[in-house]
Amino acid sequence: VTRGELRYEGKAKRVYAVGGATPDTGQYIVEYKDDATAFNGVKKAQISGKGAINNAITVAIYPQLEAAGIPTHFIRQLSEREQLVKAVSIVPVEVIVRNVAAGSFSKRLGIEEGTPLPRPVVEYCYKSDALGDPLINTDTALSLGWATEPQLVRIRELALKVRDFLTPFFAQRGVRLIDFKLEFGTLASGEVVLADEISPDTCRFWDAETNEKLDKDRFRRDLGGVEDAYSEMLRRITKN
Ligand code: U5P
Known part of the structure; x- marks a missing residue:
């Protein structure tokens, strides 16, 4: 190929x-x-x-x-x-799932980073670099024709299913999955499928013992050790 x-x-x-x-x-x-x-x-x-x-x-x-x-x-x-x-047509919506308050959620709502959320929170942003990925809701996506109602229902269901798989997957590897971003695409048939990456660029990973950040926040916040954190995540994920 x-x-x-x-x-x-x-x-x-x-x-x-x-x-x-x-x-x-x-x-x-x-x-x-x-x-x-x-x-x-x-x-x-x-x-x-x-x-x-x-x-x-x-x-x-x-x-x-x-x-x-x-x-x-x-x-x-x-x-x-x-x-x-x-080949998919990307739905221009970034879907964020949160287990623990952090990042823009903490800032917007005044909730301390690291506060566990009693139930997962799904948020939607419009995928637009020019606008800085503004927060939207599903009515926005429907009204602007970015997805159909059944597709949006399916996207939320799949996002939570990804969370239900990944949270214990990372816990078994000594990592707290704080939050993550997903993107979805549609096939010619209209079927919704998960697309894009799942990586330290798109997830917050904290070491389960020390709460050390093992993700892109090391770059965003100038914490150093960016490459080492990414390699450590690869090592833990592929270990078993
Ligand atoms: N995130 C992305 N891309 C973005 C914005 C956020 O992948 O353009 C991810 C962050 O890495 C984090 C989650 O895991 O979405 C929530 O980010 P934030 O809204 O708290 O900044």
Whole structure:
């Protein structure tokens, strides 16, 4: 499988059509970059090895989500930085699931970071770099035609199913899953599938013993040890 035309370039990934004489229609190649951004691209850097680590982490997790009954876009790993995925139309909504107050939730509501939430909170943001991913609700997404009502119901159900799988998965590896961001796509049939990565770029991971941050907050908050934290997460995820 070889890369065809570049279809999309985001902050951390590039998406290509499949190239060659007989391109596999309905499939894309996703390439993970080392670029890191925070605060909507205001802060930029390269984190060496990040693309390969995030690809490896996502590749390790996605088949387990599939096995747990969550349909995804993932087909297979192609190389250190590349995956073959089903072509989907991305729903322009970032779905955030929170187990513990942190980040923008703590700031917005004045709740101390680290406060456990008695039940998970699902939030939705409009995926727009220009607008800084503003918080929306499902009525916004419906009214603006970003998804249908059954698709939004399914997205929430799948997001909570991902949370129910990942929370104990990480706990078994000595990691508290504080919160995470998901993206969903639709297939030509309209079926909703999980897309995008699950990695220290898109999740908050705290060490279960020490509460040490093992995620992108090390970059966002200039805590140092970014590469080490990402490698440590890969090690824990692929250990068993
Ligand atoms: N998050 C992303 N991308 C964004 C914004 C947030 O992946 O553009 C993730 C963070 O890594 C965190 C969760 O795990 O969503 C909630 O972030 P925040 O709203 O508290 O900043």
